[in-house]
């Protein structure tokens with residue numbers, strides 16, 4: 421069983437528009453609503469691929485009720501902790517003409533100390549039935565900056581493998597706890613290593629340094645360029661397939677869903693790397709967030725090549 425956690429769950433709302441002009445009246449062509457936030461999205465992708473997945477996090481207020489109802493409709497297995505605050509709304513504006521994507525992300529509720537403690541207790545009980553935990557997304561206010569580092573240490577003591585996908589200081593501290601997998605995107609790589617890593621050699625050097633800390637799979641997702649993976653045996657590159665891009669929001673979550681799903685099945689990790697890129701790209705071809713089509717993933721995997729660019 422894979423468990424995913426979303427400390428800052430959201431209603432993910434997508435507005436499709438013909439244009440978006442600041443300072444003008446803009447009309448919405450179509451509105452979509454989903455239960456979201458990174459861990460929930462990862463769980464949706466794992467469920468679509470056929471994996472056994474459970475998803476938890478904090479939810480509260482009418483938005484929290486909506487998130488639970490939406491996930492219920494999708495028959496997702498959930499175990500949320502109810503909070504006093506109100507869950508956030510994350511808005512994606514998708515411009516049909518220019519294909520531009522604009523994201524407006526609320527920062528979400530404040531978590532009280534007793535709610536955080538409840539979460540730590542819940543995680544502890546959930547370890548009994550989980551081989552993997554996915555910790556994803558921004559930290560809500562009130563939760564310690566070391567939250568992911570604390571959870572990672574707790575899970576590792578129980579023999580659970582941790583995949584971490586977050587940003588900024590939470591990522592830096594999380595990395596110090598040595599999760600099994602990290603998946604920074606280009607912005608997060610810069611935050612993590614403190615310098616622009618535009619050249620491939622810089623990325624490889626940074627990835628190797630992080631891997632040597634003991635992180636088994638350092639996975640750099642690089643948008644339309646695909647991804648670079650560093651593990652103890654080498655450095656691997658997978659180029660993204662050419663697709664008709666509709667909405668890239670959730671591609672990182674789909675990437676992580678595909679990666680953890682395939683790793684949890686065992687076998688060669690290079691297959692899991694291809695699944696990750698195929699899922700990320702399959703997501704970018706859809707309007708909805710982290711709602712990949714299994715058939716698209718399977719056909720993209722056949723197109724993908726993985727290249728070992730360095731032995732270690």
Ligand SMILES: Nc1ncnc2c1ncn2[C@@H]1O[C@H](COP(=O)(O)OP(=O)(O)O)[C@@H](O)[C@H]1O
Pocket residue numbers: 605606641642643644645646647660661662663665668669670671672673675696697698699700701704
């Ligand atoms: N424009 C694109 N074309 C094809 N694949 C894409 C595109 N954007 C993202 N992807 C796929 O999604 C994966 C994750 O995207 P990325 O933008 O790196 O993550 P995040 O959403 O976390 O910023 C990429 O590795 C790639 O496989």
Ligand SMILES: O=P(O)(O)OC[C@H]1O[C@](O)(COP(=O)(O)O)[C@@H](O)[C@@H]1O
Pocket residue numbers: 428430432456457458459461510511525556557558559668669670671672673674709
């Ligand atoms: O928790 P954060 O970092 O605020 O991000 C939340 C947003 O990230 C998403 O999960 C998408 O993330 P990715 O594009 O990185 O996969 C949205 O669904 C959500 O609204």
